[in-house]
Amino acid sequence: MDPHLLRTFVAVARLASFSGAARELGYTQSAVSQHIAALEGDLRAELLTRRPVAPTAAGVRLLEHAGPLLLRLDAARADVLRLAAAPPGRVTLAASPLAVGPRLLAALPATGVTLRVLPPAEVPAAVATGGCDLGLVDGPAAPSDPLRLPDVAPLTVTGAGEEELAVLLPEGHPFAGRAAVRLDDLADARWIDAPGIGLPLTAARASVRYEGTDLLALCALAAAGHGLVLLPRRVAEAAGAGVAVPLSAPRLVHRTELLSPGAPTGAAAALAARLTAGSPV
Amino acid sequence: MDPHLLRTFVAVARLASFSGAARELGYTQSAVSQHIAALEGDLRAELLTRRPVAPTAAGVRLLEHAGPLLLRLDAARADVLRLAAAPPGRVTLAASPLAVGPRLLAALPATGVTLRVLPPAEVPAAVATGGCDLGLVDGPAAPSDPLRLPDVAPLTVTGAGEEELAVLLPEGHPFAGRAAVRLDDLADARWIDAPGIGLPLTAARASVRYEGTDLLALCALAAAGHGLVLLPRRVAEAAGAGVAVPLSAPRLVHRTELLSPGAPTGAAAALAARLTAGSPV
């Protein structure tokens, strides 16, 4: 179960080709073949069918493990390397789209910060594997409850604010005039699934899927009646189109959390302090 | 970052000795020294101080990563190996103490099951690394919310019941006559921290710490006035000593969940079905 073998295995499975994986990894076909043979011998199970190349049941199972495993390995490596490297003057901050709010804008110093907007699911990995010094993720949560984040690595999590939630409805929607809505009332509604932006509460019933991290585009879709979106009230009201109706039940808030690998140092620590100043948790 | 090197590193750090780790792992001192040197060279950082042998800051950081990493690796290995092995007639079920309730007792078939009671924190690892075919964990949660489990491996989680919670008070406690208590009312009370049994809600304020998985002993401690314990109401009332007072706020329940690596098969599947029959989630 050498990580190299595992990496080769996932490449072969993804590309459905030994020779393709060899090209990608800079090996020869032969080496790739030997890698897979070594894995199969070690685990005493056939992991791939050849011709066509596809994972077997055991292979699928191994793939489920391999991804997080390799991610953690990279994270560990990057984390220790970063610790050894000199603390940079320039700070890189990863943030999910909905985490970019007034608090962040106020906390940013004049210079020396790079802001990288990513889908929320990728922020923890970006911080863990070292591309970024700090991360801001957001998501729905019960008041003062922490978010449920994938634990790719032992990250330090700090609360960085909670906001009211609202549903963005198209003009003329039956509920558009209401002062508040319950999620139950919208049980049969069509939702937009936007994994790049967040709040995957209702992915199962989603009819439209939006891939990307542009809030404006998502709001436009919602305002045009292609489906509903759950957003921080502040964002929904600033959308410029559609009607924002606050959510009254269940009692959920839009929560933002700051991620850092270990305790931040230097310029990152200063930014982290400003981001979490006066935080509810 | 070969896992072998990592394993050696954690052994050296744990034993604070190169030669000790060598003995434990079946290497020579020399090999261990070379392992550490290889790691340090790879990560370009000193990981251990020698004489005395202790992890440096970078070493501590690496240790935080190494544990979960090696656990996941073992889990992946065990999982695929188990898939390849013939499905055993005998099923091993890991369960935390509070998960052993009437539901489990009713679901057990007459023969062919081994029940292993472990601290809740160890159940996921036991299932993942293959010692057990199924696992039952418990913990406090908001109604119909899933438990927060460490994700050592991609396990299948299924709800297996929710129960009311109660606080076990000693006789004569000021609140002993009440019909219900709020957790806030007990904010200043002394609690017993029992990581082997669960519900680590208030570890920070705990005065007594109980290590072990015997419920009777814990209830005896609580009834004798050494501190309060939060338990499923059923357990608290059956304790035989002390007074059980249901919890009214916050709205928490005692939730039990079934863990299995992938979809269970054979005898394990039958047991899993009986354990989750009529489950609320």
Next chain:
DNA sequence: GATGCTTACGCGATTCGTAAAGATC
């Protein structure tokens, strides 16, 4: 017959153990 995976074989690199040297208490 073309494409693509497997197997045979040789070379270079890795890794371990033995043994001697060095460091610290």
Next chain:
DNA sequence: GATCTTTACGAATCGCGTAAGCATC
């Protein structure tokens, strides 16, 4: 001087590439 880590060196092994073999489309 005793204990413990590091370094030097040789032997076995491992891992990759070249090249030939084999199966499938």
